[in-house]
Amino acid sequence: MTDSVPAASAAPPAKPVRVSDRFVAYVHRVCASTQTRAALRRGLGLPVERCNYMHRYLVPWLRDHDDQHHGDVRRAYYAVASLIAARPRSARDTTPDDSAPVSWYERCNLGDLLGQAVAKGVMKANSAESALHLMARQSSDAIHPGLPGLIRQLQSGGITVDWAVLLEDLAWWNRSRDRIATRWLESYFRTAAGTTDPAPLDSVTENDR
Template sequence: MTSASAVPKSKKQQQFDKHDVFVQYIVDLCATNTKAQCDLRSGLGRPLESCTYLHRYLVPRLPQQDHPDQQYDDRRRARYAVASLIAARPRYARDADRAAAAEAEETSTPLPATEWWKRPNLGSSLAQGANKKLLKPTTAEEDLHLMVRQSSEALQLRLPALTRHLLSGGVRIDWSVLLDDLSWWNKDRDRVATRWLESYFRVRTLEDRNETQKENG
């Protein structure tokens, strides 16, 4: 009796699998090579043309360039930005990542994969920060509305301080989701911005909705 065939992955999920491989490479590299971590961190907030020390680590990991186009440049720039942000994680976040990796190695049952569209984006991470009192709700909302109107270059200048603050407070950043969103920012910013805003308000109001359901139940 033959087993049922696995459901084929969508192109978007296949892309996220590649993002996950890239992110894990950067996390592992920073955990095992202090110089590499320092080199990658030097790219924080810098334009790609100024990221001299990052090329040796990232060029072999860039997607194949079939022909010169803006989308390829956006994907490349996003990888440099995310690699720098990962390298600049505060110690608390690095320790948490190592602990999670060690726990995953010890268990024989892998965690089920989460569909890409269910994974937290920057909007939901900001909402978690507001819910945890790391940010004033008005400040978090104002920051979000400002970010979704900015260019990719201006946005990437704001990300180092913001992600570090969230990570220091125990809020998780899904680097693969951020990588995908930055890759599409110039070409499809309105779609990404809408997802961030929807996720922010969904997470911010989750506790209120749960309380309402309990009262009505």
């Protein structure tokens, strides 16, 4: 009687790639061309209506979005494409990390990035906190013009931006500003303090209160 060979376990289904991640990968690819990178960079901080040189590269990514929120989504795509194109050379030479955590909320949002900047001495804590609290009160139209300078400061300090997370947060900002701003602030204070695993509330003793 021969030993039976156990059946090979089925591989887990591949996790679908988010549209935002595919878009970011696309922008990285086309930015290999100096001409394309220059065209996309011309849109830094500008409304879509003043980004005529970007349309040929980005319009195909926006055709499926509904009209009601199309403006917010479109501006987010254009903003992130221009920010990627405007990366300093040190950041352009860095290969994007495709091994993102399974959970979307484990990925670095803008609050995490500012927290890293404070922890590394790239920014002062009062400057980072002021920037976050100001953005939490603003519409996306007010946030976009200030992003190029802030992102350049982070990247010049060696902080790696998760562009897909920034893209989705910007696209949803006007609809879910309070939720996103709260997530940014929570992430900032965890990261700036150097802890991502604080003690649960029910573990606090009477002497700690």
